[in-house]
Amino acid sequence: MRTKNIITNIKAIYTMLLCCIAFLGQAQIEKASVLIKNGTVITITDGDKENTDVLIRDGKIQSIGKGLKAPNGAKVIDADGMFVMPGIIDAHSHIGIDAVNEATNVISPEVATGDAINPFAMTLYRALAGGVTISHAMHGSANAIGGQCETIKHRFGTMDPEEMKMEGAPRTIKFALGENPMRVHGEGRNIAPRTRMGIEQLFRSSFAEAQNYTQLWNEYNSGKTKTPPAYDLRLETLADIMAGEILIHCHSYRADEILMLMNVLEDYGVKNITFQHCNEGFKVAPELAAFGAHASVFSDWWAYKFEVYYSTAYNAAILMKNGVVTSINSDDRQLIRHLYHEAAKSQRYGDLSDNDALKLITINPAIQLGIEKRVGSIETGKDGDIVVFKNHPLSIYAVPQYTIVDGIVRFDINEQPDDMRIDIDPKEAMPSFYEDVHDHDKCLQDVQDFLLHKHSHQH
């Protein structure tokens, strides 16, 4: 018995050591404890609880209940009369990164926005002010297969880009259908894809090429041939997509194209897809549900180009009622600041319950990003990502008061100074504080100038 205990102890110590070693190479994520007292707690997965406390300890939700005690040194927030909900998650944005499109190649899965994180971006802080604790920093829609995206936690205040990454979040990648890749590559350069047919063919040829690449490596690794294939990060990444290691998020509008991509994925055995924008998703909601595809949509934004005219504000509700996991996203640095209003609009049109409307910006985007076990609801053991609202979040009078990430209050409407910039250009003529105010959609950012002469909203 005693020996067994010792062995168990040794095992535990060994595991701890291994964890420490694994951790050494990584960025240290700052975490804290905070007690939020007496709020109306909107758990999302377990109903609303009035006059309830939420205790976050060392970055994780430790308990939800009444009369909880704060650990030593923990911050205490009096949420009496306020609403406590999970941090809002935006499944489609482009904030906090220095590059959005590597528009020079129509197939560019090897590039990753995670390589270009800019923790100093003021848009991150402004998103916190809108209660958003996690966003999906996506590649743009210039390419049929764009770059890998990064799920980032809005740990605004940290200087290390690696610390912005949500550790353990699955890899994701951007695909794009329709007019954007056709315009950038077809019209812009007179190369494929010039048409929607061309886009389908690119997916098929890319997957076929990746299959071939995987086979070559298998032959080499098994000793069948002594000649190693040339390493190709592009094909490596495509092979990872086909192996199901990367979740696809595809820019899409038209129903026919959505069906097309599902057919292609079916042919190559690829699952795990979220259709982004998905304005005509309502036309193919049963098919999406049958495939297990998700949809991340706007509440009521459309008509900014030809393929986006056939749209409806009932989209989110129709998709949801057909069993499609649906979220509302921003794709915009301004909209990200009031995603709770966007959810409320979908409720207004589609007659959703309060809880279903709030799912659109919490647990559902979490599912789409593969992080629903960590965030998206207030449950013990989940990450301490919380937003405290004055007035109900679906009310037009809702205003976030505190936004908490990993137990750290990253936004406090009353206490923080006006100038929250971290990195200040010593040569700036004008304070950069005033920059970034002008809102331009970033979905086609970094696409070469000559393609942007006809500037318009180009999601």
Place this chain on the structure above:
Amino acid sequence: MRKWSLTWACLFLFFIGNAQNSDKPKNVTNSYVIQNVNIIQKPGQQINMGSIVIQNGIITQVGKSVNIPFDAEIISADSMFVYPGFIDALSHTGIPKDESEKPRTDNPGKPTNEAAGIVPDRLSSSLLSAKSKSIEGLRNLGFGISHIVPEGNMMPGSGAIIVLNGKSSEEMVLKDDVSLFGTFKGSGRVYPSTIIGVLAKWKDLYRNAEIAKKHTESYQMNPQGVGRPAYDAATRALFPVVGKSKIIFMKTPSLLSIHRAMKLQSDLGFNMALCEVKQGTEVIDRIKAKNYPVLLSIDIPKAEKKEEDKEAGKDSTETKKKVEKKKKDVDPEMEAFKERKNKSIAQYIGQAAAFEKAGIPFSFSLESGKSKDLKKNLMAMIEAGLSETAALAALTTNPAKLLGISNIAGSIEVGKMANLVMTDKSYFDEKSKIKYVFVEGASFEFKDKPKKKKKGANDSSTVKVDGKWSYTMEIPMPDNQGVLNIEPTGDTYTVTLTLNGQEDDPEIIEDVELIDDQMSFSFEVTEGMVMTVEMELNFTEDSFEGTVKAGDFGTFPMTGNRIADPKN
């Protein structure tokens, strides 16, 4: 304005190399003795009033007393200070800007390596031009050795260590192919165009080179049954990098670029030096833990002077009133912004001191910024807490060690290359001037320039320059003639420059310098780009001749004749 700019812009089409003869040292002997000199042998080690003997480019004696060779030229240093010749740890010295037009790429997704800026196989020695003015420029600042790398996008080429004197590039190269220069700069219009493309390409090329190297080596051992490895110059050039025998000097001025470089390095495992670092203070601990060699930039922002300081000295009641009025008008928000900006500036200037405090040895790179500001910027860093010893080490022993040339450079010791810099006072005295620079035993002497003369009774000019002059610039474009009107204004002159046919669009220059009979001034033209035009004209009674320097396009002859006398 517009016409002027177009005129200069035309030069693109007629690009002419900027070939100028650099001053050659007048060598009558290969032996020198420097006597009565305070010798700073290396940082922190000094011989007061000693002597140095140089023979055939080598230091042969150093000490309180030396044997004077029969053929030696004696330089009586008269208690000057002599330091080891400075070593520039990284710059583009001697490599002319690449202005060749890049071939158009039909498919921007599949450019040639050259168009993509991936040329690790390009040797600095092949680009080096002994005639480049930058060589002389750096030498005049006290440098004897430079580690040069080409300019470019993500992999501009390999570095070479050069001696800053020689008639040809062959004479100058000490060691070729010593390093790989790396940046995160995209190619703009072709793949990789952005930071995400560049970082993906770094990983792709590196991992491919690792596999290709193994493949190539096993093929060399035994080719039987193995497919022949592809021959690719760029991939081959990366073999010593993946084999860890060649270090990557990664250009990382900003904090974000340092983070990105550290991440890439830990993912791939190459040997890396961080260079042109401007914002490293925040990550000192991590740099230290990883033991990365560090090259700090000499390019630092200027500290902003306070309004009161500017007015100091002028004690009139009017000035006081002005200051008081300004105080009333201050916008607290703007003041808060200014304060934050000043703090940021102070952090940039204090970077070197912070590295010294953390015990990290560093060198200086002169990759960006104006090398001319070296002394001024060093003094600012010293004021911010950097010790003179550490500053000198960053210019001598540290880069020598980093570049693997400690056995021949970095200190004044017998057997080392005779690279020296001699100043009238301690180099770190604000008013010190460089009197001699020795590069591999070749002596370059600097005499005091005549002081800037002001117009008036003490005017040393033998000719009157004011009046109207016609001028012709020998530049390969049609609009090359016009009128130059020189008018006296207060202590100096105002020059009004017009092009023929464009009289209604003059360029008016107020900051004019006149030394003896040479007038020099400059102005900027803007047309999509900013270019500085500098004119240097030598006047006689009725004519002048001189040069016009048009940005980086080149320097061209300019002549003129008097067409009207001054009004008085």
